[in-house]
Amino acid sequence: MSDAASRYARALSAQLEKEGRFEAFRPTLVALAALPAPLVARLADATIPMASRENALRVSLGNPAADSLLGRFVELLARRRRLGLIDRICQNVLELQGLKAGVVEGVVLSHTSLENSVVERLEAGLSAPGRTVKLKSSADPSILGGFRVHLGATVLDATINNQLHQARKVLLSA
Secondary structure: OOHHHHHHHHHHHHHHHHHOOHHHHHHHHHHHHOOOHHHHHHHHOOOOOHHHHHHHHHHHOOOOOOOOHHHHHHHHHHHOOOHHHHHHHHHHHHHHHHHHOOEEEEEEEEOOOOOHHHHHHHHHHHOEOOEEEEEEEEEOOOOOOEEEEEEOOEEEEEEHHHHHHHHHHHHHHO
16 A cells, blocks of 8 residues: 555545545445556556546546535646546545544455355454444455455465475575
């Protein structure tokens, strides 16, 4: 996670809270957080004039008024040459708001996608009073067996790959 992205996210999150407009902005934040990588790369491409990139983003957002929060935010990112961070900034804002609400979102990776009942048991096991864990299941064919959970910066690795790596380290150090 970029330090710049987290700083902008904290500032945007604070402003949305101050104005009480987070829920109204949630759909926009979700959409911006899910921008395809090639589009984000184009927003960061210095060979394209900044005005063109800013204008393209504004048009895709429905031409927000220049004095609106969203309009000012896009202008600030353009002026500071940070349009390429918009997806990570919005992801961070959503994570910050989730943490404040006591919801931690993460991903569970396994060789094949896990069944909903298994994911629900993992969520229940990782949740605690005041903290609810929400997991999305995803497949990673490089995992031989077991699973790996990513919760923000925390990684819980219960894969056979990790167990084999640990055994190899022990054998080599003996």
